[in-house]
Amino acid sequence: MVRPALTMASIAERTFIAIKPDGVQRGLVGEIIKRFEQKGFKLVAMKFMHASEDLLREHYIDLKDRPFYPGLVEYMHSGPVVAMVWEGLNVVKAGRVMLGETNPADSKPGTIRGDFCIQMSRNIIHGSNSVENAEIEINLWFTPDELVDYTCCEHEWI
Ligand code: IDP
Ligand code: MG
Numbered sequence: 001m002v003r004p005a006l007t008m009a010s011i012a013e014r015t016f017i018a019i020k021p022d023g024v025q026r027g028l029v030g031e032i033i034k035r036f037e038q039k040g041f042k043l044v045a046m047k048f049m050h051a052s053e054d055l056l057r058e059h060y061i062d063l064k065d066r067p068f069y070p071g072l073v074e075y076m077h078s079g080p081v082v083a084m085v086w087e088g089l090n091v092v093k094a095g096r097v098m099l100g101e102t103n104p105a106d107s108k109p110g111t112i113r114g115d116f117c118i119q120m121s122r123n124i125i126h127g128s129n130s131v132e133n134a135e136i137e138i139n140l141w142f143t144p145d146e147l148v149d150y151t152c153c154e155h156e157w158i
Pocket of ligand 2: 127129
């Protein structure tokens with residue numbers, strides 16, 4: 001049997017996922033983590049935290065000139081979030097597909113935003129939109145020692 005070549009770089013791709021304050025308040029933490037686990041991605045880091053306004057302003061710095069930027073920072077600061085790093089083949093792209101579109105109204109049923117929310121300004125989850133941004137966001141939210149290095153038995157088997 002010829003197996004498709006999987007390079008370490010592609011398997012080890014990482015994305016930054018955050019369950020926003022409304023996702024936490026609505027009790028969707030377990031459901032969201034379950035979806036990433038069931039898909040086959042590997043959890044690398046996770047913390048439950050009330051993010052500072054400085055961190056959130058920096059996280060959304062690309063949107064600083066948009067009219068909704070102050071409200072977005074306020075929303076993200078309104079309660080605790082679950083910040084996570086997930087790893088796996090094409091995890092950035094696959095994560096975005098799992099999230100759905102920015103506007104829940106455009107998100108298909110079966111996606112997280114398609115299944116659990118209705119408003120763009122309360123869309124329960126964040127996911128990096130490129131490999132480059134994932135790296136920036138991971139470095140912004142986590143210190144290197146918070147990224148846990150371990151072997152996942154499932155991955156050894158695959
Ligand atoms: P994304 O989260 O799907 O990557 P972005 O365009 O990066 O979408 O926007 C970041 C976040 O800002 C969105 O998830 C959403 O919460 C919020 N947002 C985006 N566009 C609007 C808008 O037009 N009105 C209010 N909030 C918005
Ligand atoms: Mg974005």
